[in-house]
Amino acid sequence: MKFGTLNDLDTLKGTALLRVDFNSPIDPASGLILDDKRFREHSPTVKALEDAKCVILAHQSRPGKKDFTTLNAHAEKLGKLIGRNVEYIDDIFGRCARDIVNQMKAGDVLMLENIRFSAEENLKLSGPEAAQTHLVRRLSAMGDYFVNDAFGTAHRSQPSIVGLPFAMKSVAGTLMEKEVKTLSRVFTDAPSPVTFVLGGTKVDDSLDVAKNVLDSGIADQVMAVGVVANVFLFAKGINVGDPAMDLIRKLGYTSEIEKAKEILSAHGDKVIIPDNVAVREDGARVEYPVNRLPGDLPVLDLGIDSLAEFTGIIKESGTVVFNGPAGVFEEEIFSTGTFELLRASAEAEFSVVGGGHTAVVVESLGINDKFSHISTGGGACIEFLTGKKLPAVAALEESWQIFGNKA
Ligand SMILES: Nc1ncnc2c1ncn2[C@@H]1O[C@H](COP(=O)(O)OP(=O)(O)OP(=O)(O)O)[C@@H](O)[C@H]1O
Ligand SMILES: O=C(O)[C@H](O)COP(=O)(O)O
Numbered sequence: 001m002k003f004g005t006l007n008d009l010d011t012l013k014g015t016a017l018l019r020v021d022f023n024s025p026i027d028p029a030s031g032l033i034l035d036d037k038r039f040r041e042h043s044p045t046v047k048a049l050e051d052a053k054c055v056i057l058a059h060q061s062r063p064g065k066k067d068f069t070t071l072n073a074h075a076e077k078l079g080k081l082i083g084r085n086v087e088y089i090d091d092i093f094g095r096c097a098r099d100i101v102n103q104m105k106a107g108d109v110l111m112l113e114n115i116r117f118s119a120e121e122n123l124k125l126s127g128p129e130a131a132q133t134h135l136v137r138r139l140s141a142m143g144d145y146f147v148n149d150a151f152g153t154a155h156r157s158q159p160s161i162v163g164l165p166f167a168m169k170s171v172a173g174t175l176m177e178k179e180v181k182t183l184s185r186v187f188t189d190a191p192s193p194v195t196f197v198l199g200g201t202k203v204d205d206s207l208d209v210a211k212n213v214l215d216s217g218i219a220d221q222v223m224a225v226g227v228v229a230n231v232f233l234f235a236k237g238i239n240v241g242d243p244a245m246d247l248i249r250k251l252g253y254t255s256e257i258e259k260a261k262e263i264l265s266a267h268g269d270k271v272i273i274p275d276n277v278a279v280r281e282d283g284a285r286v287e288y289p290v291n292r293l294p295g296d297l298p299v300l301d302l303g304i305d306s307l308a309e310f311t312g313i314i315k316e317s318g319t320v321v322f323n324g325p326a327g328v329f330e331e332e333i334f335s336t337g338t339f340e341l342l343r344a345s346a347e348a349e350f351s352v353v354g355g356g357h358t359a360v361v362v363e364s365l366g367i368n369d370k371f372s373h374i375s376t377g378g379g380a381c382i383e384f385l386t387g388k389k390l391p392a393v394a395a396l397e398e399s400w401q402i403f404g405n406k407a
Contacts, residue, residue, distance in 0.1 A: 200324025
């Protein structure tokens with residue numbers, strides 16, 4: 001099945017409901033939005049809708065979290081970036097929101113309140129169920145068509161993501177289209193050899209990706225770094241020490257060790273694991289071979305010898321997919337592995353970065369232009385790479401079947 005895009009719509013006039021993902025890091029003290037990547041990435045879609053009355057639906061964080069807040073600053077930031085007035089209203093589908101939408105003129109942009117302020121948006125529902133929520137019924141009555149550009153939220157089965165496509169004609173925005181097309185290339189015509197570098201702390205997701213890409217033959221090799229490497233090392237019978245094991249336990253990943261063992265027994269020769277690592281000893285970076293690690297020191301980065309081996313393999317790769325840092329890069333002495341692996345990956349013919357932390361590092365190193373693609377998705381990108389169809393994509397495809405060719 002295929003989904004519709006902006007090019008498939010007969011007209012980009014009328015009232016467009018545009019779902020974006022502006023969820024961004026926010027400074028708790030000042031309330032300032034600290035990173036505008038997602039704003040920059042959604043701008044082309046907002047611009048493409050310049051003849052429409054553009055009603056933006058977005059979220060910031062989740063209920064219960066400190067950065068769960070209103071979208072006033074988000075409207076301001078978008079306005080500055082696109083050089084147009086973006087009006088913000090502290091309402092989602094109530095009388096005030098409906099009145100203001102009714103008064104909009106072509107070319108106006110309106111940002112509704114954080115859609116997760118509506119309790120229903122925080123439910124996990126199927127598309128048809130979600131289409132029956134008050135939220136979707138009210139919102140769909142306010143627009144002529146729906147544009148989903150929120151790739152970063154594409155892995156959530158929430159009403160604005162999966163319900164609106166069942167209630168009205170819906171298409172993907174330019175960012176959604178670009179993300180799906182580029183990430184799909186990893187599965188289809190990626191230049192070989194294909195190397196996945198999987199690090200960071202999300203061990204369960206990373207092991208799912210590793211299993212999918214090795215079972216299916218998409219990856220020629222998987223490099224494990226960060227906490228993911230520690231789990232593989234332990235699965236291989238290496239004592240990574242108490243601090244690393246405590247962290248694995250604290251993150252709830254003890255059961256992942258079994259999964260890592262299964263991957264190693266099926267594809268052991270294709271899983272590349274560090275031979276030497278860096279630990280903190282008396283406040284300094286000290287390197288050890290993994291089979292001579294002192295049991296009481298935390299493993300915080302790839303060692304230099306393994307780094308040389310890993311960058312060598314990356315340099316021979318046609319495609320590199322990088323998700324999750326190689327160490328505690330926030331501390332300068334443990335940033336070498338992450339920085340150097342990213343610099344090497346940027347040189348590959350086809351280079352893709354996923355994961356919020358990793359994308360921020362790439363931008364701070366000033367090598368963002370060298371990568372073929374830096375995904376705006378954290379969880380969405382990694383779930384895509386596990387080979388599952390994302391709920392947002394499935395809903396857009398269904399929608400195109402239902403409404404696509406009808407006026
Ligand atoms: N060996 C290690 N021990 C402890 N923490 C580590 C280690 N290696 C990496 N990390 C930590 O992993 C964190 C990032 O992991 P995460 O899986 O969240 O990355 P990401 O997928 O790029 O980001 P996001 O969750 O924002 O999408 C960093 O804060 C880093 O300090
Ligand atoms: O940043 C993200 O991953 C998306 O905005 C989704 O946010 P969530 O994990 O709170 O659903």
